[in-house]
Amino acid sequence: MTSSVKFGIDRLLADPALLKELEGRRVGLVAHPASVTQDLTHTLDALIVAGVNVASAFGPQHGLKGDKQDNMVETSDEVDPHYGIPIFSLYGEVRRPTGQMMSSADVFLFDLQDLGCRIYTFVTTLLYLLEEAEKVGKEVWVLDRPNPAGRPVEGTMLIPGHESFVGAAPMPMRHGLTLGEMGHWFVDHFDLDVTYKVVAMEGWRPGAGTDAVGSGYGWPADRIWINPSPNAASVNMARCYAGTVMIEGATVSEGRGTTRPLEVLFGAPDIDAKAVMAEMMAFAPEWCSGVRVRDCWFEPTFHKHAGKLCNALMLHAEGPSYDHANFQPWRLQALAFKAIRRLYPDYELWRGKDFKYEYTNDVLAIDVINGGPSLREWVDDAGAGPDALDALASHDELAWAQAVREHVIY
Numbered sequence: 001m002t003s004s005v006k007f008g009i010d011r012l013l014a015d016p017a018l019l020k021e022l023e024g025r026r027v028g029l030v031a032h033p034a035s036v037t038q039d040l041t042h043t044l045d046a047l048i049v050a051g052v053n054v055a056s057a058f059g060p061q062h063g064l065k066g067d068k069q070d071n072m073v074e075t076s077d078e079v080d081p082h083y084g085i086p087i088f089s090l091y092g093e094v095r096r097p098t099g100q101m102m103s104s105a106d107v108f109l110f111d112l113q114d115l116g117c118r119i120y121t122f123v124t125t126l127l128y129l130l131e132e133a134e135k136v137g138k139e140v141w142v143l144d145r146p147n148p149a150g151r152p153v154e155g156t157m158l159i160p161g162h163e164s165f166v167g168a169a170p171m172p173m174r175h176g177l178t179l180g181e182m183g184h185w186f187v188d189h190f191d192l193d194v195t196y197k198v199v200a201m202e203g204w205r206p207g208a209g210t211d212a213v214g215s216g217y218g219w220p221a222d223r224i225w226i227n228p229s230p231n232a233a234s235v236n237m238a239r240c241y242a243g244t245v246m247i248e249g250a251t252v253s254e255g256r257g258t259t260r261p262l263e264v265l266f267g268a269p270d271i272d273a274k275a276v277m278a279e280m281m282a283f284a285p286e287w288c289s290g291v292r293v294r295d296c297w298f299e300p301t302f303h304k305h306a307g308k309l310c311n312a313l314m315l316h317a318e319g320p321s322y323d324h325a326n327f328q329p330w331r332l333q334a335l336a337f338k339a340i341r342r343l344y345p346d347y348e349l350w351r352g353k354d355f356k357y358e359y360t361n362d363v364l365a366i367d368v369i370n371g372g373p374s375l376r377e378w379v380d381d382a383g384a385g386p387d388a389l390d391a392l393a394s395h396d397e398l399a400w401a402q403a404v405r406e407h408v409i410y
Contacts, residue, residue, distance in 0.1 A: 030059075032228055033064075114178070116148060130187065133195075153174055165359070172400050177404060180198035249367075258303065268315060273295040290322065290328070293314070294313070
């Protein structure tokens with residue numbers, strides 16, 4: 001069956017004029033396991049079969065093969081055993097491509113499946129590539145792919161001075177853009193003098209429901225989901241991630257070491273999940289809408305609470321109970337933290353400064369993740385109600401929507 005949506009790589013391969021632009025030029029490809037065509041051929045193989053001179057390839061966090069399970073597990077450079085080209089790691093000794101790496105190609109094709117969340121590091125890798133391409137006069141093309149979380153925007157803006165590899169620029173947690181659109185904003189926001197092209201998708205309708213052509217509220221229902229990183233195992237995870245990723249800054253489990261990581265609001269051996277859900281509904285019931293929340297149990301095989309039976313709340317942002325417009329994963333996760341704090345005031349909820357999240361020093365991981373301390377301070381302030389956090393976030397969400405309006409392609 002032919003998909004109703006053509007991704008950037010499929011458009012490139014089907015357009016002789018676009019392929020002609022690459023003739024006689026050395027091409028560098030930034031890719032991972034989800035960089036595939038409609039028929040699931042990896043982009044590297046498809047480009048070479050099409051006659052494109054791929055001279056080098058680059059792997060982001062988790063590697064070109066996507067084999068690195070956890071955060072902060074680095075990948076080494078290597079040589080592709082089949083094609084004999086260098087594969088450079090952008091999550092090893094360096095995060096930014098070096099001058100030597102940039103000299104390996106004339107034009108760089110960026111074909112990464114994103115999750116639509118600021119902390120998912122592929123967006124930062126794009127910025128770094130654009131900045132380094134500007135320095136050496138190289139060209140960057142984004143072969144665009146869907147934002148599986150769709151257009152909704154949510155979260156507070158990253159505060160200047162809190163930039164990191166999980167915080168490229170002042171944007172909210174859930175940014176609502178494709179990487180092609182984000183590249184346009186980067187070029188504008190940072191005033192980059194770089195040749196930048198987006199090979200746009202055809203037929204992508206991020207606001208359409210599952211019964212419409214170009215459907216799926218962001219991810220087309222007729223396209224197969226492939227993990228862009230080991231723990232991004234489903235569209236449900238992608239929809240929840242802008243909230244559940246914050247658990248990486250907490251002591252409770254995000255479900256790593258199970259088959260459904262980052263699809264839970266928390267898991268812990270010493271927290272009553274049903275009691276937390278009742279507290280959430282009493283404190284801010286409107287933030288619980290649009291998604292089905294189910295209490296469950298799991299025992300992680302590794303990571304936090306390994307080998308211990310954990311009570312948890314699992315999210316189902318799918319099926320007939322899913323309401324795309326009303327689901328607010330960032331607020332929902334904040335609410336889960338707040339409910340835990342209200343029920344267990346002395347609970348050691350936040351990971352300490354000794355845990356160096358993405359190689360930062362002397363900053364709490366939860367603050368690195370959120371690009372500032374406001375969410376943590378709201379959770380820990382016994383007198384702060386839902387309106388206080390909502391006011392902060394709503395202001396930033398509106399400002400972001402206005403800032404990126406002219407860069408929206410679809």
